[in-house]
Amino acid sequence: xxxxxxxxxxxxxxxxxxxxxxxxxxxxxxxxxxxxxxxxxxxxxxxxxxxxxxxxxxxxxxxxxxxxxxxxxxxxxxxxxxxxxxxxxxxxxxxxxxxxxxxxxxxxxxxxxxxxxxxxxxxxxxxxxxxxxxxxxxxxxxxxxxxxxxxxxxxxxxxxxxxxxxxxxxxxxxxxxxxxxxxxxxxxxxxxxxxxxxxxxxxxxxxxxxxxxxxxxxxxxxxxxxxxxxxxxxxxxxxxxxxxxxxxxxxxxxxxxxxxxxxxxxxxxxxxxxxxxxxxxxxxxxxxxxxxxxxxxxxxxxxxxxxxxxxxxxxxxxxxxxxxxxxxxxxxxxxxxxxxxxxxxxxxxxxxxxxxxxxxxxxxxxxxxxxxxx
Numbered sequence: 001x002x003x004x005x006x007x008x009x010x011x012x013x014x015x016x017x018x019x020x021x022x023x024x025x026x027x028x029x030x031x032x033x034x035x036x037x038x039x040x041x042x043x044x045x046x047x048x049x050x051x052x053x054x055x056x057x058x059x060x061x062x063x064x065x066x067x068x069x070x071x072x073x074x075x076x077x078x079x080x081x082x083x084x085x086x087x088x089x090x091x092x093x094x095x096x097x098x099x100x101x102x103x104x105x106x107x108x109x110x111x112x113x114x115x116x117x118x119x120x121x122x123x124x125x126x127x128x129x130x131x132x133x134x135x136x137x138x139x140x141x142x143x144x145x146x147x148x149x150x151x152x153x154x155x156x157x158x159x160x161x162x163x164x165x166x167x168x169x170x171x172x173x174x175x176x177x178x179x180x181x182x183x184x185x186x187x188x189x190x191x192x193x194x195x196x197x198x199x200x201x202x203x204x205x206x207x208x209x210x211x212x213x214x215x216x217x218x219x220x221x222x223x224x225x226x227x228x229x230x231x232x233x234x235x236x237x238x239x240x241x242x243x244x245x246x247x248x249x250x251x252x253x254x255x256x257x258x259x260x261x262x263x264x265x266x267x268x269x270x271x272x273x274x275x276x277x278x279x280x281x282x283x284x285x286x287x288x289x290x291x292x293x294x295x296x297x298x299x300x301x302x303x304x305x306x307x308x309x310x311x312x313x314x315x316x317x318x319x320x321x322x323x324x325x326x327x328x329x330x331x332x333x334x335x336x337x338x339x340x341x342x343x344x345x346x347x348x349x350x351x352x353x354x355x356x357x358x359x360x361x362x363x364x365x366x367x368x369x370x371x372x373x374x
Contacts, residue, residue, distance in 0.1 A: 004110055011115035015166075018118050022163055025156040026086040029093025041090040048083045051075075051149050058145065066359075066366050067255075070248045071146040077244055081237040082153035085160060088233065111173065114166050121162050121280065128272035129155065135265045157238050161280045164231045168287045168332065171223050175294045175330065178216050179301070185209055186304040203307055203314045210305065210314075214321045217298065221328040224291065228333055236334040239348075242277045246352050249273040251359040281345060288340035291330040299325035 004012065022028045026040055055075060064072065132147050139147070189206065253270040256263055302322045306315060332340045 007112050008110040011112045012110040014115040014118060015110070018122075018159075018163070018166075022159055025082075025152070025159055026089050027156060027160050027163065029089055029096060031096070032093060034094070037090060037093045041086065044083070044086045047152070048079055051079055054145075055149065066362055067252075068142060070251070070359075071142065074241075074244060074248055075146055075149045077241045078150045078153040078157060081234075081241050082156045084237060085156070085234050111170070114169055117169065117283075118162060118166060121165070121283070124272065124276050124279065125155070125158050128269065128276060131265065131269050131272060135269070138263075138265060157241060158276065158280060160231075160234055161238055161242075161284060164227075164235065165280070165283050165287055167227055167231070168284070168291060171220070171227065171330075172287060172290055172294060174223070175220055175291065175298075178213065178220060179294060179298050181216075182213055182298060182301045185213070186301050189307065190304060203309070204311055207314055207317060210317055210321060214317075214324065217321070217324060218328070221330065224330050224332065232333060232335040235340070236337055239281070239334060242281055243348060243352070246274060246277045246348075247355045247359065249277075250352065250356050251363075254356070254360060255363065281348065285340050285342055285345040288332040289342045291332060292339075292341060295325065295330035 019028065019030070023030045023032070026044055029037060032040075055072065129151065132151065136144060136147075185206065189203070249270045253267060253274065256266045256270065261267070299322065302318060302325060305318045305321075334340065338344055
């Protein structure tokens with residue numbers, strides 16, 4: 001094999017650093033020793049216990065309005081979601097030591113497109129967190145306490161969705177390669193010259209190529225099943241949290257623009273949160289939609305392999321391959337509750353508008369009750 005180019009070596013370093021970040025946030029066990037697994041698990045357990053205890057004490061000291069309740073809800077959703085992933089990762093790592101198995105999904109690629117995607121999605125995440133930290137003195141104590149509680153968990157959830165996007169991209173690269181091989185085979189068999197390509201003996205000689213493509217398609221389907229098994233539960237809770245984040249930050253953006261437009265940093269911060277959530281959800285749904293579309297395109301290409309002059313064994317194999325593509329679709333689901341695709345994205349944005357209107361109505365009702373009581 002040729003040595004990696006400078007771009008490939010840089011890409012591998014970027015993806016390896018990203019993998020280490022996932023390990024630090026307890027999103028991957030990465031063949032760690034049992035002692036390190038236990039120390040990491042106990043450290044995060046102590047952090048979550050401290051945060052939840054402080055939240056209970058803090059909530060009893062102050063009266064909570066609508067804004068305060070939304071922040072408590074988001075803090076609870078984010079920390080509980082992160083703790084769920086931490087527990088799942090710890091259990092998987094502990095089982096891996098007992099069964100002597102390795103982690104299924106790791107970042108060992110050197111694809112520049114994947115590395116550039118990771119960097120492009122990490123930059124706005126870090127930029128928003130920089131805005132949070134650099135304007136800490138401008139926040140009230142309640143808002144600052146909310147950000148301090150949720151920064152680690154919010155970063156962890158975003159890192160998890162970015163890693164999911166990269167894994168789907170890697171799977172799509174393999175699907176495109178299989179599709180290209182199928183296109184080459186279909187082009188060869190559809191050629192009318194020379195006439196020997198139309199004989200049954202020549203078609204029988206291509207059976208091994210069809211079997212290889214069929215076996216490769218089955219391996220790709222198994223790869224998507226592993227992705228569903230690895231990310232299904234975390235995807236379900238992350239999408240719920242991201243939906244709540246999108247709604248709440250849209251509400252706070254509306255309130256800041258309406259009441260205090262001079263607080264530019266607050267408006268920019270809410271826009272940053274909304275942009276990151278929308279970008280990550282859009283990228284995840286778009287790449288999952290690409291997986292489904294590529295699978296359907298492969299199914300359509302198989303019809304070009306059918307040859308009436310071919311032997312029964314050849315046509316039976318093509319028919320079996322066609323049925324396989326109908327029943328084994330490249331679909332990414334969140335624990336079978338829903339599939340990730342562009343339809344989900346449009347439904348989420350429509351639901352955001354509905355809940356945003358409800359929150360705005362609650363805001364006006366709360367203010368009118370205060371003015372009446374005053």
